[in-house]
Amino acid sequence: MITNFLPPPVQKINSAIALQADVEIYVLRLDLIHPWINGNKWFKLKYNLLTAKEQEFTNLLTFGGAYSNHIYATAAAGNLFGLGTIGVIRGEERLPLNPTLDFAVSQGMQLIYLDRQTYRQRETVELHQQLKQQFGEVFIIPEGGCNLDGVKGCTEIITAVLGMKDFNSDFNTICVACGTATTLVGMALSLGQQQKNQKIIGFPVLKGGEFLSGQIKSLSEKYLVTNGNRSVSFLIPWELVCNYHFGGYGKIKPELIQFCHKFADQHGVPLDYIYTGKMFYGVMDLLQKGFFPPGDRLLLVHTGGLQGNFNHKLSSLTNTGETK
Numbered sequence: 001m002i003t004n005f006l007p008p009p010v011q012k013i014n015s016a017i018a019l020q021a022d023v024e025i026y027v028l029r030l031d032l033i034h035p036w037i038n039g040n041k042w043f044k045l046k047y048n049l050l051t052a053k054e055q056e057f058t059n060l061l062t063f064g065g066a067y068s069n070h071i072y073a074t075a076a077a078g079n080l081f082g083l084g085t086i087g088v089i090r091g092e093e094r095l096p097l098n099p100t101l102d103f104a105v106s107q108g109m110q111l112i113y114l115d116r117q118t119y120r121q122r123e124t125v126e127l128h129q130q131l132k133q134q135f136g137e138v139f140i141i142p143e144g145g146c147n148l149d150g151v152k153g154c155t156e157i158i159t160a161v162l163g164m165k166d167f168n169s170d171f172n173t174i175c176v177a178c179g180t181a182t183t184l185v186g187m188a189l190s191l192g193q194q195q196k197n198q199k200i201i202g203f204p205v206l207k208g209g210e211f212l213s214g215q216i217k218s219l220s221e222k223y224l225v226t227n228g229n230r231s232v233s234f235l236i237p238w239e240l241v242c243n244y245h246f247g248g249y250g251k252i253k254p255e256l257i258q259f260c261h262k263f264a265d266q267h268g269v270p271l272d273y274i275y276t277g278k279m280f281y282g283v284m285d286l287l288q289k290g291f292f293p294p295g296d297r298l299l300l301v302h303t304g305g306l307q308g309n310f311n312h313k314l315s316s317l318t319n320t321g322e323t324k
Contacts, residue, residue, distance in 0.1 A: 008033050010299070013267050021287045022294035026171070027269055030157070031276075031304040036103075037080070039304015040183040041073035043153035044145030049081050051149055057139035059084040061131060063122045066091060067100050067250075069275075069305040070144050075104035085109040086135055090119040099310055146180035151223045154186020157301070171198065171299040173292065177279035178202040178240070179249075181212045183303060185219045188235035199237040203279040207248035212240060244282035250274060256281060272305040 013025040030039045060078050064071035071087045078085035093113045121127040184202045204212050246253050252273045259281050260271040271277035
């Protein structure tokens, strides 16, 4: 069941860069909670799947690129949860299937492909109606699990997941990579009730990630309206650091690959190139620039997605940008 797992470990990083900056670094290893449904995907999917079950749906339908961590995790979760899955993939079919889509099919997911222009309509009522006419009454999960059920799951990342009553007091700053900012919103909401001097920093992996400010405000406001009578009532302070995207979504460069390999060798923490690697690179660079105050204690959230490293050679990742 997707609702049961062992709490992830928190690993201290003994870094000379951090020592020189007089800052402590810890990593929340969400990548270790499940072999297939790991990282933030576990939390984004949890309540979506529970809602689908409660409403007696038998099939899930969701969206993603050809190398999507979300497609990969949804296929596995649907299979484990006893639900059929349909993946709507951006772009044309390419055979043989890449490792992500091959795994999704092995988990029972049916794949359909939309041209890029049609795919841009993935959030519209019109396209949803067309898909329901084709596949029947399906439970639709947005791309990346970006909805209120996804936010609700992410409110459990720091608190309920760790099961440590006063865990949050140990950290001044929480850092997380951002695609849709659903994870940041959920964590910021859950930390908001702690009444402590903390902040959360998001590292957008998309070029021009400043637009996520609007997404964060919209998601949090909708969630607070829907869950206004609960203990979650406001966000902790947050900010976005938008200059570590390495050229845009799905784009990577040799220095990022080298950083990820070196970090894994030195600290035993593997990083994915699309999300967590960029955030870790940014944190280490900012440490050297004096961005974090001395005495700060950082919690870096490892959001999983390591399967994406095996889809492509460096050249194809750099050229296509299709890794969501």
